Amino acid sequence: MNTSSRTTVIVNYVLLTICALIAIYPLVGVFLASLYPTGPGSQPSGFSLPPTYAWHNYVTAWEQGKFASSFQTSFIVAAVMVPASVILSVVAGYAFATMRFRGSQVIFWLFILGLIIPTEATIVPLYYDVRAMGLLDTYWALIILETSGEVAFGIFWMRAAFMAAPKSLLEAARIDGANSWQTLWRVMVPFARPAILTLTVLCFADSWNEFFLALVFTINKMTAPAGLASFSGRYTQDIALVSAGAVIVAIPILVVFIFFQREFLRGMLTGAVKG
Amino acid sequence: MADVTYASVRKEFGDVVALQDFSLQIADGEFVVLVGPSGSGKTTALRLLAGLEAISQGEILVGDRVVNRVAPQDRDIAMVFQDYALYPQMTVYDNLAFGLKMRKIPKPEIKQRVEHAAELLDIGELLERKPRALSGGQRQRVALGRALVREPAAFLMDEPLSNLDAKLRVQTRSEIKQLQRQVGTTTVYVTHDQVEAMTMGDRVAVMNNGLLEQIGDTRTVYEHPANVFVAGFIGSPGMAFTTVDASRNGGPTTLSGGGVSLAIDPSGATEPLPREVTIGIRPEHAHVWRAGGDLMGPVEGTVTFVEMLGREALVGVQLGDGQRFTVFADADARTAIGDRLSFGVERGRLYLFDPTDEHALGVV
Numbered sequence: 359m360n361t362s363s364r365t366t367v368i369v370n371y372v373l374l375t376i377c378a379l380i381a382i383y384p385l386v387g388v389f390l391a392s393l394y395p396t397g398p399g400s401q402p403s404g405f406s407l408p409p410t411y412a413w414h415n416y417v418t419a420w421e422q423g424k425f426a427s428s429f430q431t432s433f434i435v436a437a438v439m440v441p442a443s444v445i446l447s448v449v450a451g452y453a454f455a456t457m458r459f460r461g462s463q464v465i466f467w468l469f470i471l472g473l474i475i476p477t478e479a480t481i482v483p484l485y486y487d488v489r490a491m492g493l494l495d496t497y498w499a500l501i502i503l504e505t506s507g508e509v510a511f512g513i514f515w516m517r518a519a520f521m522a523a524p525k526s527l528l529e530a531a532r533i534d535g536a537n538s539w540q541t542l543w544r545v546m547v548p549f550a551r552p553a554i555l556t557l558t559v560l561c562f563a564d565s566w567n568e569f570f571l572a573l574v575f576t577i578n579k580m581t582a583p584a585g586l587a588s589f590s591g592r593y594t595q596d597i598a599l600v601s602a603g604a605v606i607v608a609i610p611i612l613v614v615f616i617f618f619q620r621e622f623l624r625g626m627l628t629g630a631v632k633g
Numbered sequence: 634m635a636d637v638t639y640a641s642v643r644k645e646f647g648d649v650v651a652l653q654d655f656s657l658q659i660a661d662g663e664f665v666v667l668v669g670p671s672g673s674g675k676t677t678a679l680r681l682l683a684g685l686e687a688i689s690q691g692e693i694l695v696g697d698r699v700v701n702r703v704a705p706q707d708r709d710i711a712m713v714f715q716d717y718a719l720y721p722q723m724t725v726y727d728n729l730a731f732g733l734k735m736r737k738i739p740k741p742e743i744k745q746r747v748e749h750a751a752e753l754l755d756i757g758e759l760l761e762r763k764p765r766a767l768s769g770g771q772r773q774r775v776a777l778g779r780a781l782v783r784e785p786a787a788f789l790m791d792e793p794l795s796n797l798d799a800k801l802r803v804q805t806r807s808e809i810k811q812l813q814r815q816v817g818t819t820t821v822y823v824t825h826d827q828v829e830a831m832t833m834g835d836r837v838a839v840m841n842n843g844l845l846e847q848i849g850d851t852r853t854v855y856e857h858p859a860n861v862f863v864a865g866f867i868g869s870p871g872m873a874f875t876t877v878d879a880s881r882n883g884g885p886t887t888l889s890g891g892g893v894s895l896a897i898d899p900s901g902a903t904e905p906l907p908r909e910v911t912i913g914i915r916p917e918h919a920h921v922w923r924a925g926g927d928l929m930g931p932v933e934g935t936v937t938f939v940e941m942l943g944r945e946a947l948v949g950v951q952l953g954d955g956q957r958f959t960v961f962a963d964a965d966a967r968t969a970i971g972d973r974l975s976f977g978v979e980r981g982r983l984y985l986f987d988p989t990d991e992h993a994l995g996v997v
Contacts, residue, residue, distance in 0.1 A: 524716055524718060526714040526715070526716055526718035527718050527720070529683075529685050529705075529712070529714070529718065530712070530714060530718035530719075530720075530779075531720075531731075532685075532704075532705045532706060533683060533684075533685075533705045533706060533710065533711065533712050533732075534706070534731050534732035534735055534779075534783075535706040535732055535735035535736050536706070536731075536735045540735065544720075544731075545720055548720075548721075548722035548723075549720075549721060549722060551722070
């Protein structure tokens with residue numbers, strides 16, 4: 359390695375370390391704050407270690423924040439929404455990537471429109487639609503709305519992933535006697551596995567983090583972030599407890615991400631790096 | 634196994650005519666090579682046969698059956714792709730077995746056929762590996778094996794050697810040819826490499842601009858090219874051309890112009906010569922002029938390059954009209970760039986073409 363490339367490497371690492379610290383610091387800060395003792399006189403700070411480690415803050419937060427109930431909602435919604443979004447995205451993305459049919463361009467751009475228009479812009483008519491369907495304050499309201507939002511991105515994502523496959527792979531499968539359905543599941547899905555797993559992680563994160571829709575469409579069936587918001591509303595004074603709640607809400611995403619980390623990175627890099 | 638027939642096939646992509654009036658009969662068990670530069674329509678012709686593109690006009694038959702509207706999987710053909718198109722997530726075994734599984738062949742038979750193909754191709758040890766763990770040559774064999782296990786009516790091969798290095802290409806070339814003789818399956822092979830075409834094909838179909846220029850066995854295509862394009866394309870280094878005046882003042886016919894002065898016996902020509910003819914000379918038929926030798930000539934020009942090949946040398950000679958010819962010379966011939974050099978052509982090896990439409994007028 360010559361001097362200039364070594365300098366480049368060092369500069370890169372320094373920059374990356376700084377960025378990583380900037381990204382990680384708030385998380386560590388919240389975690390430290392969550393361990394401060396509660397009650398008057400306690401001044402939680404994310405900049406220093408707590409005088410004593412109050413691990414029971416987590417139990418208190420879990421109980422008082424009724425996270426058992428909001429976690430249940432989030433899990434149920436995610437359990438339906440994630441597979442539904444991924445399967446719909448895979449099937450539709452495959453069609454857009456490999457099949458020629460009348461209006462495919464127009465339909466594809468309609469989906470992209472769904473990606474561009476923010477939910478906030480359509481929330482009022484959506485509210486009336488959901489009310490007309492009698493789905494207010496149900497899991498279904500969240501599942502349907504989240505899935506439809508996610509599919510817009512998912513189709514875009516899977517179409518790109520399938521288009522990255524060599525055309526000859528599809529043709530070989532066709533000549534080998536596979537129909538479209540068999541080609542999709544036996545050739546293309548294994549090929550696009552990193553992209554599909556990445557989409558799964560992104561879907562789960564989006565579903566788990568859902569706040570706005572839950573705020574508007576549910577009262578008793580709040581998602582975890584909505585539950586956290588109402589919890590922090592009640593305990594604004596107690597930063598330690600609110601921090602503990604925030605950590606609790608973040609844990610599932612952290613677990614899922616760590617679990618899929620390798621595939622996630624590979625999925626993100628597909629297309630960027632020729633492999 | 635079956636014969637394959639193209640009958641006046643035409644293919645258009647929008648306004649572009651990729652293939653026109655393409656007719657070709659390939660006998661059962663024959664190895665036909667479609668060769669031509671890029672854009673000549675050779676791959677299009679193959680993809681039409683595979684069913685990967687729809688025919689604009691004409692008919693394609695596999696055996697007696699018109700397959701124009703038959704789906705690729707029902708045409709009983711197998712294809713080897715340029716990039717091999719192996720299924721990356723499957724083992725070699727599964728890659729070979731996939732086509733048979735899709736056709737619902739019983740498992741014991743699949744196993745037997747895969748193992749037989751693996752043995753033929755010497756890839757028995759690789760069956761449990763994934764494609765990414767294989768070398769280029771091994772992948773190429775797996776791709777061949779995938780076609781082989783299907784026991785189809787015809788093999789279609791689309792430049793299957795172009796991703797291999799030069800040495801492996803030469804080796805695999807003869808292996809494919811040998812394998813094809815062994816199984817006797819009709820094969821249509823596409824390449825842009827005329828050496829590959831000449832060494833592999835029972836017959837060679839030379840294509841250019843969507844047209845079939847000539848079809849024939851390798852000897853015919855080399856010795857009796859139908860036109861200037863085929864003459865220039867087949868052979869390496871290629872034939873060189875120049876246009877000269879043909880005159881006949883009572884005596885023998887003389888070709889003259891631009892440093893050329895050749896007295897020829899026009900009886901070898903297939904038709905009366907026009908006033909102007911294009912002559913073509915292959916390097917292997919041109920030799921340094923020696924008085925009293927049995928060559929036609931001399932043709933005189935300036936040496937533009939000398940390429941030492943070891944046993945002999947290739948010498949580039951530029952004529953007065955700017956046309957360049959290549960001449961084989963002895964390795965010890967003392968020639969340098971800028972020298973004047975005269976050369977002659979072997980009798981019966983001077984190719985004549987009509988300059989207006991470039992068709993062959995015969996060899997003298």
